[in-house]
């Protein structure tokens with residue numbers, strides 16, 4: 001009783017504080033300039049609308065000077081107009097500074113916001129179950145074109161586009177397929193999850209699951225999609241049928257410290273999702289098996305009750321506590337182990353998902369991009385090969401002893417690496433180096449670079465993906481006036497070149513749904 005009566009003593013000052021904080025943004029002339037010129041497209045609270053969100057987290061990849069140039073000159077191929085005739089250089093600079101300033105109050109994105117954003121274009125089961133085209137539905141590629149925020153569905157036999165369609169702004173992470181390959185799910189940095197029906201060439205549902213999202217994963221049984229967010233600090237489980245939100249999991253440690261989610265993955269053989277966390281040294285496993293029980297019960301926020309409750313119900317969280325932060329993962333083919341790069345930049349850690357703890361350290365000093373790691377058999381032993389973001393080497397690790405077998409010297413640091421069961425070669429780029437135009441081909445049996453390709457001298461070449469039979473390799477010329485270049489994977493001869501707008505990743509339906517060892521999962 002006494003507690004309840006005195007609660008107002010705490011609530012009223014808190015309310016006054018939040019009201020003050022909320023109005024601080026709106027009071028300044030800058031905020032007025034934002035409201036007059038930007039809010040109609042980018043949202044009053046900078047959360048995005050027709051245009052992208054303009055919050056520091058979402059702008060992390062755009063330099064402030066570039067933002068000023070966009071405000072001044074507009075952005076080609078988008079609806080962003082130039083403001084050079086309306087605003088002075090000083091006003092433009094001030095606006096750019098404003099959007100890089102955190103809002104007075106951290107924006108929230110709760111169930112009610114998600115539900116309001118959900119669009120169901122076609123109800124589950126309402127569209128025909130047969131493809132409206134003749135191409136092999138398992139040898140299709142989705143090619144993401146970052147340049148003008150589109151995706152191309154490509155026939156992987158004829159290398160002809162079937163449809164080119166708009167996507168949400170700035171997709172990131174690989175699009176994920178339903179287990180039968182009929183649907184593809186995209187995630188955008190601004191938090192949008194979109195479900196596209198490949199058979200009918202139509203979007204079927206969309207929802208905004210966060211304000212600043214990292215990536216999505218689809219459960220191996222096709223029932224769920226999970227989104228990992230930087231803002232807010234949540235994981236969001238969606239019904240894969242129409243993207244209805246099923247559970248919001250706040251990401252916090254035992255002491256209540258919250259964390260951004262670096263990425264979330266599907267561990268299909270374990271019937272669980274695995275989340276990498278940026279700010280707490282834990283890895284989370286979230287079973288989607290109906291029989292799953294909480295392994296380490298924690299606290300979750302129940303939005304209906306407005307309070308923290310003991311964890312129960314579906315998607316319980318198993319916390320694996322570590323002695324360092326791991327935010328980029330690679331899994332072995334059985335998903336019994338995950339290999340993560342430690343934040344200290346010196347080593348990697350092997351975590352056994354069976355026993356739930358670190359079992360080995362790995363020598364990984366060049367800031368490996370483990371998300372692009374691939375495996376193959378080398379002299380009867382499974383090996384993991386990963387590019388490094390800071391060093392021009394491909395590190396090859398024996399997956400039985402977790403010892404480095406070789407560091408293969410390359411022309412410079414790269415981002416992506418690919419192979420296929422039917423080819424003796426692995427393809428790697430050097431996109432973060434002066435040799436960004438080069439693609440190096442590594443013999444998987446000799447662990448040596450045997451060929452260097454320069455598909456468009458002076459232009460960035462990156463991200464290879466193979467056809468389902470491994471006979472052709474498709475590479476991006478990662479530029480605004482870019483292209484998709486198709487190579488014969490045995491002779492390295494160019495077979496075809498399709499112009500595209502800054503094509504980034506490309507994803508072959510068969511290789512993805514069969515979890516080929518040569519591609520990302």
Ligand code: DHE
Nearest residue numbers: 061171172173174215216262263328371415504505520521
């Ligand atoms: Fe990515 C995948 C993290 C910057 C293009 N990127 C991933 C994944 C992670 C990751 C954890 C695996 C998740 C998945 O596929 O679902 N990426 C990061 C970063 O932390 C980093 C370095 C900084 C950031 O701002 O996020 C980063 N990534 C980039 C880029 O600058 C790239 C080149 C251009 C872009 O799109 O922003 C880029 N990342 C990609 C692509 C994939 C990806 C194309 C999917 C690769 C695949 O083949 O599966």
